[in-house]
Amino acid sequence: MKLIFVGDPMCSWCYGFGKEMSAIAQSMPDLDVQVVVGGMAAGSTQVLDDAAKQFRLTHWARVEQMSGAEFNREALMARKDFVYDTEPVCRAVVAARMVAPGVDLLKVFRAFQRAFYVDGLDTTDGDVLAEIGAKAIAEQGIAVTADAFFEVFSSDEAIDAAQQDFALTRRLGVQGFPSLFVEVDGKIGRLSSGYATAGQITKALESLAA
Template structure:
């Protein structure tokens, strides 16, 4: 399929979502296998916002959940993450993390998946909270980006405004959990899979739905004008 006709998909994820961390290698392999016919955007769902933006100690299930995710997906959690769970003081603030993704994603030449994966490594491997501007400076260095531009974008209010607009757009599309992979069609966003999906099942779902896809629609655009009708 020519580049101008690539179907648009949105990967709805949260940087603090452990299931998204486990799903990451699957969505990466799916995106690479189908790079000739899809354009993938990564958008934050806002898992821990408002009254849910609390210290990690408020979510004791995360420790047990880590074992299940490793068993089902093979995802390896780092010693830094174990220490962060033990301390329990890091505030899970998905609005801050979403602003960080915006700051990274908007830099020239960056892969959105690379940015999302780097953020999740910072938390699930190194145990670094995603409200710390220095985390984004280090990620920028890792990805070969202008660190000053990234940290400036993270600190500016526009990133949080854009992130909250994306949260609202996903709610309009009835995305209630993450991870979720959405194909944009003339009838709305068609959810293709989630944490238990395989590369093969996602590719089969894409094959079935591709004729209805809208070329180059995205949540980035939908967040400012609503769901397509």
């Protein structure tokens, strides 16, 4: 049985759900988890003005209330001319998969989430993403330099691989993030859409495995 997690590191509900995903993976260590990046706002050219920032802060407050996740509101409000394009960070997740095929990609995904939502870093910048990605991989005992990560991140292969994840997201019929699917005997079915607790998901998975 495989659990397919479809999300975007710059999706606030995915960030709130991050600790739940980690708890699921820890409680079911033999579970095969596939991380698919959905490209929530990939290619966006929207510059966030104050109204757009306040709109996101409203969502962040709801996520915080539901999940207890920590948000750095000051960093978002202070950022000037910020374009909310999630393609680069999604591509960085894919690049990590290419650089270190055996890496725990969920941990890397969560490192990018924390970088944006807590540390207030610009996760649309390739150099910043390379530093985050290389560090997250190195923390798992795999030596990768930021330069090596950036080279893969900037490649046509990584761009194409990210687009393949976006295409898979569309084929799965994803309409919101996060979304979970289960693959059993080659057949894929939807498990959940939106925020859920680790207990709810684990119970559903155990029922399927019974």
